[in-house]
Amino acid sequence: xxxxxxxxxxxxxxxxxxxxxxxxxxxxxxxxxxxxxxxxxxxxxxxxxxxxxxxxxxxxxxxxxxxxxxxxxxxxxxxxxxxxxxxxxxxxxxxxxxxxxxxxxxxxxxxxxxxxxxxxxxxxxxxxxxxxxxxxxxxxxxxxxxxxxxxxxxxxxxxxxxxxxxxxxxxxxxxxxxxxxxxxxxxxxxxxxxxxxxxxxxxxxxxxxxxxxxxxxxxxxxxxxxxxxxxxxxxxxxxxxxxxxxxxxxxxxxxxxxxxxxxxxxxxxxxxxxxxxxxxxxxxxxxxxxxxxxxxxxxxxxxxxxxxxxxxxxxxxxxxxxxxxxxxxxxxxxxxxxxxxxxxxxxxxxxxxxxxxxxxxxxxxxxxxxxxxxxxxxxxxxxxxxxxxxxxxxxxxxxxxxxxxxxxxxxxxxxxxxxxxxxxxxxxxxxxxxxxxxxxxxxxxxxxxxxxxxxxxxxxxxxxxxxxxxxxxxxxxxxxxxxxxxxxxxxxxxxxxxxxxxxxxxxxxxxxxxxxxxxxxxxxxxxxxxxxxxxxxxxxxxxxxxxxxxxxxxxxxxxxxxxxxxxxxxx
Amino acid sequence: xxxxxxxxxxxxxxxxxxxxxxxxxxxxxxxxxxxxxxxxxxxxxxxxxxxxxxxxxxxxxxxxxxxxxxxxxxxxxxxxxxxxxxxxxxxxxxxxxxxxxxxxxxxxxxxxxxxxxxxxxxxxxxxxxxxxxxxxxxxxxxxxxxxxxxxxxxxxxxxxxxxxxxxxxxxxxxx
Numbered sequence: 001x002x003x004x005x006x007x008x009x010x011x012x013x014x015x016x017x018x019x020x021x022x023x024x025x026x027x028x029x030x031x032x033x034x035x036x037x038x039x040x041x042x043x044x045x046x047x048x049x050x051x052x053x054x055x056x057x058x059x060x061x062x063x064x065x066x067x068x069x070x071x072x073x074x075x076x077x078x079x080x081x082x083x084x085x086x087x088x089x090x091x092x093x094x095x096x097x098x099x100x101x102x103x104x105x106x107x108x109x110x111x112x113x114x115x116x117x118x119x120x121x122x123x124x125x126x127x128x129x130x131x132x133x134x135x136x137x138x139x140x141x142x143x144x145x146x147x148x149x150x151x152x153x154x155x156x157x158x159x160x161x162x163x164x165x166x167x168x169x170x171x172x173x174x175x176x177x178x179x180x181x182x183x184x185x186x187x188x189x190x191x192x193x194x195x196x197x198x199x200x201x202x203x204x205x206x207x208x209x210x211x212x213x214x215x216x217x218x219x220x221x222x223x224x225x226x227x228x229x230x231x232x233x234x235x236x237x238x239x240x241x242x243x244x245x246x247x248x249x250x251x252x253x254x255x256x257x258x259x260x261x262x263x264x265x266x267x268x269x270x271x272x273x274x275x276x277x278x279x280x281x282x283x284x285x286x287x288x289x290x291x292x293x294x295x296x297x298x299x300x301x302x303x304x305x306x307x308x309x310x311x312x313x314x315x316x317x318x319x320x321x322x323x324x325x326x327x328x329x330x331x332x333x334x335x336x337x338x339x340x341x342x343x344x345x346x347x348x349x350x351x352x353x354x355x356x357x358x359x360x361x362x363x364x365x366x367x368x369x370x371x372x373x374x375x376x377x378x379x380x381x382x383x384x385x386x387x388x389x390x391x392x393x394x395x396x397x398x399x400x401x402x403x404x405x406x407x408x409x410x411x412x413x414x415x416x417x418x419x420x421x422x423x424x425x426x427x428x429x430x431x432x433x434x435x436x437x438x439x440x441x442x443x444x445x446x447x448x449x450x451x452x453x454x455x456x457x458x459x460x461x462x463x464x465x466x467x468x469x470x471x472x473x474x475x476x477x478x479x480x481x482x483x484x485x486x487x488x489x490x491x492x493x494x495x496x497x498x499x500x501x502x503x504x505x506x507x508x509x510x511x512x513x514x515x516x517x518x519x520x521x522x523x524x525x526x527x528x529x530x531x532x533x534x535x536x537x538x539x540x541x542x543x544x545x546x547x548x549x550x551x552x553x554x555x556x557x558x559x560x561x562x563x564x565x566x567x568x569x570x571x
Numbered sequence: 572x573x574x575x576x577x578x579x580x581x582x583x584x585x586x587x588x589x590x591x592x593x594x595x596x597x598x599x600x601x602x603x604x605x606x607x608x609x610x611x612x613x614x615x616x617x618x619x620x621x622x623x624x625x626x627x628x629x630x631x632x633x634x635x636x637x638x639x640x641x642x643x644x645x646x647x648x649x650x651x652x653x654x655x656x657x658x659x660x661x662x663x664x665x666x667x668x669x670x671x672x673x674x675x676x677x678x679x680x681x682x683x684x685x686x687x688x689x690x691x692x693x694x695x696x697x698x699x700x701x702x703x704x705x706x707x708x709x710x711x712x713x714x715x716x717x718x719x720x721x722x723x724x725x726x727x728x729x730x731x732x733x734x735x736x737x738x739x740x741x742x743x744x745x746x
Contacts, residue, residue, distance in 0.1 A: 010741045015734060016706065022684050023707035025600045032613050033599075037591060040620050044587040047624040120621065129614075439609070449610070 026441065046115070104144050104151070105159040114163075131174035135196045138167035142203050145219070149207055154215045161222050165260060168197065168226070169290065172280070201226040221248070225260045225288075237278045239295045242271050250292070252277055256325075258288045266293040313344050313363075321360060323348050328360035337364040338394055339422050365414040365422065373429050376405050384423060386411055391423035400427035408475075432473045436535075437466050445484060447472050452484035461488040467535040513569045516547045524563060526551055531563035540567040587627075591620060594638055598645050601703055605649040605688065615652075619644045639718050642700055650692060683741075690740035697721075698733035705730055 010018075103109040117137050121130055141164035148156050171193055201223055208219035240253030250257045257277055259265070269275055269292065276295040279288045315322040320329050328350055330336075340346055340363060349362040374387030384391050391413055403409055403426060412425040435448030445452045452474055454460075464470060464487060473486040514527030523532045531553055533539075543549060543566065550569040553561050595616055602615035622644050623637075691699055697719055704710045704718060705726070716726040 010738050012734065012738075015738055015741075018683055018687055019702065019706050019737075022604055022687055025603045026609070028596065028599055029609065032609070033595070036613055036617055037595065039617065040591050040595075040624075041588070043621060043624050044584075044591075047587075047628045048584065 026439065029439075102147075104147055104153070105156045106153070127174050131171045131193070134167045134171035134174065135193065138164050138171070138196070138200060141167060142200060142207075146203075146207055149210050154211065154213060157215055157218060161218055164200075164222060165225055168200075197226050221260065224258075237276065239274060239276050242269060242273050242275055245269075245271060250289070252292075254326075255287060257292070258286060260288060263289045264291045264293075265289075269294060311346065311348065313340060313342050313346055316340075316342055321348075321363065323363075326358060328358045330360050334360045335362040335364075336360075339392065339420065340365065373408070373410055376403060376407050376409055379403075379405055384426065386426075389421060391421045391426075394422050394424070397423045398425040398427075403428065432471060435470065435472065437464060437468050437470055440464075440466055445472075445487065447487070450482055452482045452487075454484055458484045459486040459488075464489060469534070469536065511550065511552050513548065513550050516543060516545050516549055519543070519545055524566065526566070529561055531561045531566075534562055534564070537563045538565040538567075539563075543568065587624075590623075590637065594641050595620065597708060598641055600708070601642060601645055602649065604703075604707065605646075605692065606652065607688075611652070615645055615648045618648055636718050636720060639700065639720070642703070642718075643696060646696065646699065653692065686740060687737065690737050693740075694733055694736060698729050698736065701726055701729045702733050702737070 103113045117133070117140070121133055141160040144160040145157060145164070148154065148160070175193060204219055204223040204226060208216050208223060211219060238253075238255075240255065243251040243254065246259075248259050250259060252275060257279070263279075266275075274295040275292050277287070277289055278291040280290065311323040311326070313321060313323055314325065318330070320327050322328070323346060328348060344365060346363050346365060348360060350358045350360050352358055374389070376384065376386050377388060378385035382393055384393065386409065391411060400409075408429045409426050410429040411423060413421045413423050433448065433450070435450075437445065437447050438449060439446040443454050445454065447470060452472060461470075468489060470487050470489055472484060474482045474484050512527070514529075516524065516526055517528060518525035521533075523530050525531070526549065531551065540549075548569050549566050551563060552565040553563050598619055599612050599616050602612035602619075603609065606612055606615065619641055623641060691702065694702070700719060701715055704715045705712065712723045712726055716723045719726055719729070721729070
């Protein structure tokens with residue numbers, strides 16, 4: 001039948017009915033609303049302070065100022081008190097107003113300007129948006145650098161240059177976080193970061209050409225930093241012995257480690273000591289340090305004897321590979337994972353022979369394994385397509401029996417430098433998760449942010465309410481909806497393998513002792529670590545900041561800590 | 572409290588609080604209807620009011636109706652969100668209220684709702700606002716006209732045109 005024959009014009013009543021349907025909004029979560037308002041009040045207070053400051057600057061010599069001062073002071077004080085109280089209650093939301101977008105480092109309003117930027121970052125919960133904000137703020141710093149050069153205020157350059165690099169590092173860290181959750185967003189953001197850094201590099205080169213003093217060197221460093229960050233290929237962590245220390249370059253176990261202005265170096269490190277290096281590697285295999293600190297666990301890296309090595313593939317020849325500038329001879333027995341190409345981040349297992357040559361025994365992708373959930377779209381002998389993404393098969397790919405098109409699966413994979421995904425393992429996705437009930441409706445529940453549709457035969461344990469920790473059994477239908485089969489209370493706090501988050505895998509229960517740094521309504525900070533509170537977190541009475549406590553906690557898949565129990569540690 | 576057409580220099584504590592109290596819930600509802608997700612809607616509300624404060628703090632004059640301004644910022648936020656995300660993924664992911672347990676009917680309902688959301692986003696700003704305020708929020712025409720800065724008759728005409736466009740989005744040429 002022709003489609004047009006099926007068409008019946010929509011009446012006003014039908015349309016208004018449909019509008020009414022989509023107009024239905026569940027009641028706003030009162031906690032979220034209160035929190036949002038508190039943040040707004042803090043920001044509003046700072047906003048008024050900013051206006052006050054600006055007006056103070058502009059009208060310092062005006063007679064009216066004296067008349068306005070008590071008025072402004074009153075509101076400023078009221079808001080400051082509100083801010084202090086709410087910061088305490090809501091977790092240290094430091095919010096500052098942006099009053100002077102053109103302020104430069106050293107100007108009175110500069111702190112207000114950067115404070116606003118921090119506010120935006122703190123109020124933004126979406127990771128991709130934080131990355132975008134950090135890129136925007138990096139551009140702000142570049143604008144400031146340009147303005148300072150124009151104003152010949154070269155002594156003030158260091159702060160914005162350093163802040164610029166911090167913004168880039170934050171953006172890259174944000175990208176790492178997003179990688180495990182959303183491939184599409186990752187590649188989109190990756191492109192955005194690379195494009196931005198390409199522009200920043202060009203800008204910095206132009207700016208450094210305008211500076212003829214020794215300050216130029218600092219701008220050139222920042223240029224190099226931008227180039228390397230733009231070629232970001234993956235993070236690297238290794239332990240090694242410090243062979244040499246130069247302000248801009250360290251040699252650690254024979255590897256050159258570039259130090260940027262943003263590198264955090266623990267005090268007191270000397271040549272000959274064991275250190276742990278954390279940083280990233282660019283496409284040429286250069287290592288850029290983000291952090292260098294003493295290593296005391298004895299996990300020494302050594303290129304003597306045999307060992308393992310993480311690095312970027314610089315060159316691939318039939319009889320040798322070069323990884324991070326080190327040549328590895330390739331024998332006929334070497335086990336090399338298919339798909340590895342120049343630019344890939346790999347783990348190399350090797351031995352060193354009596355001719356001081358490194359013999360490659362095994363090379364495999366060293367990128368963090370990614371996990372991905374999706375519905376199988378296509379199955380081919382050489383590749384699968386899952387939720388629109390193509391995954392190449394490897395000889396070692398593990399495929400659970402019985403998976404067919406339309407099944408909802410969990411995929412483990414790595415991605416090479418060209419952006420190709422290699423499937424390591426695919427299996428039916430877990431049909432149960434553990435999490436906190438966010439919302440309860442007559443026809444659906446939201447647990448851990450996931451919406452589960454209810455069916456007439458869905459089993460629901462009595463007494464479950466919002467905030468409870470539950471186990472959910474579900475299936476996923478062809479439309480991609482989660483259908484709730486069974487939900488019941490889960491006493492996960494005593495379960496050694498329970499994670500608080502997406503599923504039971506990846507959680508770690510643990511204990512530690514330490515000093516209470518901060519106490520908030522929704523989280524505590526102990527020994528500098530933030531522990532989120534749960535509805536059932538057990539907290540001994542009378543604990544206060546500065547107390548020495550024992551904490552029982554676990555860490556979820558996203559790396560967040562959740563407090564199970566905290567009590568005085570008498571020992 | 573009427574906080575319309577105030578210049579930045581007379582925003583004070585009381586005004587800023589009243590403004591938030593008056594509008595944050597309705598902006599939230601608007602964001603939720605457009606986005607279909609509570610957390611996203613909260614993000615939208617936070618951003619809308621932060622942008623408003625930024626505007627106040629930088630001293631740029633806020634002309635026209637503040638309520639309309641807030642809706643406009645929220646609308647831009649939503650459009651920006653959909654531009655950034657894959658529209659089809661977002662629309663499918665929205666937790667739409669479903670009253671009918673029959674899967675086929677529910678699917679049909681969801682399709683219609685998704686289509687209507689898209690059509691709403693595509694409406695000119697004043698037409699979208701009249702649907703939001705008059706049809707969904709059930710405001711009287713006088714209040715809607717006040718926000719739009721138009722006469723009651725002009726607002727009625729806008730609603731008529733908006734509903735016509737929405738109906739057109741369900742006609743065969745669009746399906």
